[in-house]
Amino acid sequence: MTRDSLTPFMSKGNESAISPRRGEDFPEWYQQVVRSAEMAENSEVRGCMVIRPWGYALWERMQGALDAMFKATGHKNAYFPLFIPLSHLQKEADHVEGFAKECAVVTHHRLELHDGKLVPAGELTEPLIVRPTSETIIGATYAKWVKSYRDLPILLNQWANVVRWELRPRLFLRTAEFLWQEGHTAHETEAEAIVETEKMLGVYGEFAENWLAIPVIRGEKSESERFPGAVRTYCIEAMVQDRKAIQAGTSHFLGQNFAKASGIKFLSRNNTEELAWTTSWGVSTRLIGTLLMAHGDDDGAVMPPRIAATQVLIIPITPKPDTRDAVLAKAEEVAATLRSASYAGEALRVEIDARDLGGGVKSWEWIKKGVPLRIEIGPRDLESRSAAVARRDKGPKEKEFLSVDSLAARVPDLLAEIQQNLLDRALAFRREHTRKIDTKEEFYAYFTPQNSEKPEIHGGFALAHWNGSSEVEAKIKEDLKVTIRCIPEESEEFPIEPGICPFTGEQSARRVIFGKAY
């Protein structure tokens, strides 16, 4: 007997569901994960994506959790226009500088048929831009609303789409149109606005870690990475599995820049005319890409239970027609029992996949989609009152048989374990690939791929001293495509310790985080 004749049962053998694997070609792996998890796909329009139901459900979960956190911190939702008069954008010089190059511009408002072709007609007297962000139009609105210190603070958020005409789109990470939320607040005092900026950064950090199981570094951006028009930009920065950094959320202290540009003025308690202090903060559908790159494995997406749209997927195994109904009934019963249990303060989200397909096919589909727990119930389980339970954070073939009567009690614990495991895993990964570096040579070696023909995954985060100059930053960026991801908030992991800048030999007040970024 040849070896080949022994293997027809395992036609796919030990192959991973996603090809190439992460280590082979990370960008391609990512695209395959997005596609095979049915999260999104490219659309007819360059740079724009179709977010599929499984991807949109994830976004809805993110919206739900964040929205509750915004409300809990005193914010209300509102909606501002998609179109912004061109003249508005012009008011804040840095802002123009930052966004002008990627604005979609609306110049006409009508189409006419000429020789069978539709052509734009009805030219607008003033072109409109499609919002790349809404500081300007919201500022103009706030200017009308604010007359007195009694009108402050204004604490609003909007859920919206924005357009930034990107030249090199990537699903979720960088698309021409994307979904996000943007908070915009106006305050009486500088101190109050700074508190707000920091508070919302805290909200994002908590959300990333507690819900997405993604450890993030809270910090401030250097001048060159700052939001156009901001006085200070804070961020949460995550490391994904190719060891690159991704900015997962930002919070900006805008000082009085936008208030000045938009005329947000009020009469103070001292009867003097003052400019308001404003902030803005946002996260986008980029979080979905971040999540996939942080937790995904060679079999596809891995959803942390707390954010997963479906936490438990029940697969009825129905090999024989005569037991089919009984198995399906048992699956329904188990689903109902589980739905009455809860995890992290919410009822369990349980689905049954009763499609008439082979069990293996269905399992792999849900593995690729990243459902945290799969429960298989077959005819043999009816007798033994058991079910096969598989965790997405373990190997695809690892199954544990549990008594169906224990599921309602056990599943919430399993979900909690998975959630914790994903966070621990991601944190360990980041720590493993974060290094204190004190010489220029080591720094350059760290960020230079061994094989320049086909650059492998290398480097990570470097904790290095820096003299604070933009020139040094620019030089490093030019040489290595490495930038300062953030100046981290002081913590046990990132203590403030003075030293010597390895690039200039000058004094440095503290280490900052360098890395390659998305």
Added chain:
RNA sequence: CGGGGCGUAGCUCAGCUUGGUAGAGCGCUUGGUUUGGGACCAAGAAGUCGCAGGUUCGAAUCCUGUCGCCCCGACCA
């Protein structure tokens, strides 16, 4: 917008050098056998070969133009 590559079935691609009228695998549909881990057999549907011109008796194949996509740079959440 600069440099490189590629457009052939839903997807991945072969065919092109040397023109002769459309192929494979996967997927899909139907029927049967299967089903506790990506099943098998049989039958079937599916492409104006990116688009427009040109050369030719004849173009997926050669020529010109054009559009789109991907990768590398510049820019960015």
